[in-house]
Amino acid sequence: MSFKEAAKQRGLYLARVVRSQRLSPGFVRVTVAGQDLERLPRHGYDQWFRLCLPIGAGTVDWSALPDQFGLSGYLKFKSSGLAKRVAVRNYTVRQHRPEAGELDIDFVAHGDRGLAGPWAQRAQPGDQLALIDQGRGFSPTAPDDFHLLVGDESAQPAILGILRDLPRSARGLALIELPQAADAQPAEAPEGFEVRWIVRSPGSGQPGQAALAELREVALERPEAVTAYLAGEQALASGGRRHLVAAGLPKSKIEFVGYWRAGSASA
Ligand SMILES: Cc1cc2nc3c(=O)[nH]c(=O)nc-3n(C[C@H](O)[C@H](O)[C@H](O)COP(=O)(O)OP(=O)(O)OC[C@H]3O[C@@H](n4cnc5c(N)ncnc54)[C@H](O)[C@@H]3O)c2cc1C
The missing domain is CATH 2.40.30.10 (Translation factors)
Structure with missing residues (x-):
């Protein structure tokens, strides 16, 4: 799915x-x-x-x-x-x-x-x-890959659900951007996961930009063995995908979706 x-x-x-x-x-x-x-x-x-x-x-x-x-x-x-x-x-x-x-x-x-x-x-x-x-967007099809999960606050429910349901042997990194540290919820993540909360500071731009900046700093040693999931403000999802494709991830291994768009209401 x-x-x-x-x-x-x-x-x-x-x-x-x-x-x-x-x-x-x-x-x-x-x-x-x-x-x-x-x-x-x-x-x-x-x-x-x-x-x-x-x-x-x-x-x-x-x-x-x-x-x-x-x-x-x-x-x-x-x-x-x-x-x-x-x-x-x-x-x-x-x-x-x-x-x-x-x-x-x-x-x-x-x-x-x-x-x-x-x-x-x-x-x-x-x-x-x-x-x-509507089913689900995340496809747990490559259990041995390193999983990169990246989102802003609107994607916190999705990323926490993925962490909860992934096999306990899964490995990866979750980057979740939030407006305030108090918005972080406990993550039922597999042991091989690092969950990194990124608290937006005033002046760090629109939601999603701080997570995108953090993603750009992540060193990917074997991009062909990485599966990525990007969700949140449109520019985070599309900018994150562009960055990962340039870093060598196969497009087929990147699930990305703009959840919302800064400054414009849903149709
Ligand atoms: C698959 C999927 C799953 C989603 N799951 C969740 C979820 O579990 N929880 C959740 O909160 N959202 C979730 N979203 C995002 C949510 O659908 C949007 O934020 C939606 O625009 C909210 O509708 P609204 O009527 O409040 O605002 P809209 O009428 O769409 O927009 C009005 C204004 O509010 C702004 N706005 C909209 N959303 C946000 C936001 N998150 N932060 C700041 N400004 C915003 C818009 O830019 C616009 O200016 C999900 C989206 C998708 C596609």
């Missing part, structure tokens, strides 16, 4: 907020629950989904949402009346407890711009939402 295969994924799951909690200055955890979540497949690692949230007043027929968000599902959604009532954003499964029909989502609290970030900061028990399963 990879980000390219997400379009094939299928599955609409309805849920409600059960609680929300400020984890740290920069993160809010929203726990959602519903019978549907008992049957959500567990893909593990960086499993992600389309999060469908209500916008504006009025009721939403949640079951009318598409169960697939490939090109045709997206076009169908955009041309339906639902697009005026529902916003769709991308989020990661932080923890899934199928036996309780519960799932945790860790939102970056990035102020009052946008929809999902502000929604999470005011989420109340009972608030309704829906999820469309």
Whole structure:
């Protein structure tokens, strides 16, 4: 499975907020629950989904949402009346407890711009939402490689999920950039992993640039035996990929995705 295969994924799951909690200055955890979540497949690692949230007043027929968000599902959604009532954003499964029909989502609290970030900061028990399963982006296909995982705060849930689910024999380095040291969460990393937190200092540029600078300092002795995963602000993902290709990594071994773009809202 990879980000390219997400379009094939299928599955609409309805849920409600059960609680929300400020984890740290920069993160809010929203726990959602519903019978549907008992049957959500567990893909593990960086499993992600389309999060469908209500916008504006009025009721939403949640079951009318598409169960697939490939090109045709997206076009169908955009041309339906639902697009005026529902916003769709991308989020990661932080923890899934199928036996309780519960799932945790860790939102970056990035102020009052946008929809999902502000929604999470005011989420109340009972608030309704829906999820469309997208599978996972990380492919654990080269267990003996050295793994490089690089991201900003929006990718902390994904990188922590990958560290949790990798075989315990895996080796590598995780670089996670955060706005503040207090935003770091415990990592269940394999012993052969170094997890390095990079705290952004004022003046270190837009999010992602400090992690990118750190990545450029990493010496890769055998680039052909490295698998890389880059996620976060667009310039981190694309700049990191460019750097790694120039350093000799085969393109096929680099999974990269721009999670968000500084200064522009999701479509
Ligand atoms: C596969 C995938 C998984 C993701 N998982 C998570 C996750 O688990 N947790 C998480 O917090 N995000 C995650 N993201 C990123 C999230 O989808 C984006 O941050 C999204 O833009 C948030 O939507 P919004 O409505 O809050 O803001 P938007 O309406 O998209 O943007 C409004 C404004 O906020 C800015 N903005 C958006 N996101 C951020 C940010 N993180 N920091 C600072 N400014 C921002 C934009 O530049 C814009 O100016 C994921 C993205 C992808 C593709």
